[in-house]
Amino acid sequence: MPAIELSNVTKRYGDVTAVRDLDLTVSEGEVFGFLGPNGAGKSTTINMLLDFVRPTSGTVRVLGHDAQRESVTVRQRTGVLPEGFDVYNRLTGRKHIEFALRSKDVDVDPDEMLARVGLSDAADRKAGGYSKGMRQRLALGMALVGDPDLLILDEPSSGLDPAGAKEMRDIVRREADRGATVFFSSHVLGQVESVCDRVGIMREGELIAEDSIESLREAAGGDETLVLTVDSASQDDLDAVRALDGVSAATTDGGTVTVSCDSGAKTKVIAALEDQGVTVNDFETQSASLEDLFLSYTEDEERTEVSA
Numbered sequence: 106m107p108a109i110e111l112s113n114v115t116k117r118y119g120d121v122t123a124v125r126d127l128d129l130t131v132s133e134g135e136v137f138g139f140l141g142p143n144g145a146g147k148s149t150t151i152n153m154l155l156d157f158v159r160p161t162s163g164t165v166r167v168l169g170h171d172a173q174r175e176s177v178t179v180r181q182r183t184g185v186l187p188e189g190f191d192v193y194n195r196l197t198g199r200k201h202i203e204f205a206l207r208s209k210d211v212d213v214d215p216d217e218m219l220a221r222v223g224l225s226d227a228a229d230r231k232a233g234g235y236s237k238g239m240r241q242r243l244a245l246g247m248a249l250v251g252d253p254d255l256l257i258l259d260e261p262s263s264g265l266d267p268a269g270a271k272e273m274r275d276i277v278r279r280e281a282d283r284g285a286t287v288f289f290s291s292h293v294l295g296q297v298e299s300v301c302d303r304v305g306i307m308r309e310g311e312l313i314a315e316d317s318i319e320s321l322r323e324a325a326g327g328d329e330t331l332v333l334t335v336d337s338a339s340q341d342d343l344d345a346v347r348a349l350d351g352v353s354a355a356t357t358d359g360g361t362v363t364v365s366c367d368s369g370a371k372t373k374v375i376a377a378l379e380d381q382g383v384t385v386n387d388f389e390t391q392s393a394s395l396e397d398l399f400l401s402y403t404e405d406e407e408r409t410e411v412s413a
């Protein structure tokens with residue numbers, strides 16, 4: 106049974122289509138990264154999982170339950186770290202956890218939860234004095250109360266420094282190891298890359314890619330960028346390069362030629378330019394990073410074409 110199953114889901118707000126024809130399945134025990142730039146439809150999708158927002162059309166099932174008709178059961182079995190969560194300044198960390206325990210009707214020692222998110226030493230301090238990272242960990246501690254089967258984390262690393270973001274990822278990994286499904290939204294690939302099994306990329310309400318990090322890596326590794334320093338290069342010279350097998354794009358600013366190609370085509374590019382009478386003074390290669398690939402999916406159409 107999938108943990109999350111959206112079938113043909115559309116959500117419109119007046120003229121704005123926040124989510125369009127979304128089909129998405131997340132398996133039990135999976136750590137799924139839900140990515141996309143601001144306004145892509147991530148929060149709307151999360152809100153539909155929790156029945157805070159109702160789809161205009163389509164069906165949403167969570168942990169085998171209908172998200173609308175059985176929302177109470179879904180929420181009981183789900184821990185949520187909402188986007189922009191803020192603490193109650195005058196309450197201690199422990200009081201926050203106690204509050205979450207009461208609302209989920211769970212009877213465990215709050216100190217155990219605080220230890221799980223690394224806040225034992227700060228348990229009796231008022232949360233108003235917590236750093237951003239401590240606040241996020243406290244929010245996560247509240248979400249983890251009752252060992253939920255599904256954890257929904259909306260931008261959990263936002264505002265965290267690299268060490269804080271890593272701690273967050275370590276906690277997520279531990280939760281996945283105990284069997285929880287984790288649905289982790291972010292607009293930065295780097296934050297989910299080391300923790301997620303699979304990612305879905307949203308843009309303008311549509312799911313434009315869905316893949317394992319491994320396959321994304323392969324796709325990113327497929328093309329390299331070759332930057333050649335030349336005496337001069339004309340459009341004819343570029344056309345000769347573009348005609349080669351394995352070359353997907355070539356541009357020039359006169360003094361340099363930039364070519365996207367698979368690694369086997371590099372020597373052919375240099376030979377083709379020299380055959381055209383171009384003097385190649387120097388060259389370097391840059392591999393496309395996963396981040397570049399992600400940007401190529403999420404930025405505007407023009408860039409997608411150039412770098413895809």
Ligand SMILES: Nc1ncnc2c1ncn2[C@@H]1O[C@H](COP(=O)(O)OP(=O)(O)OP(=O)(O)O)[C@@H](O)[C@H]1O
Binds near residue numbers: 121
């Ligand atoms: N309550 C609402 N009323 C009208 N439009 C809305 C509402 N909620 C979201 N939208 C619109 O739907 C689109 C998707 O928004 P959503 O908040 O789901 O994106 P997001 O990917 O979560 O973005 P962010 O990363 O900024 O949180 C946006 O165009 C947004 O303006």
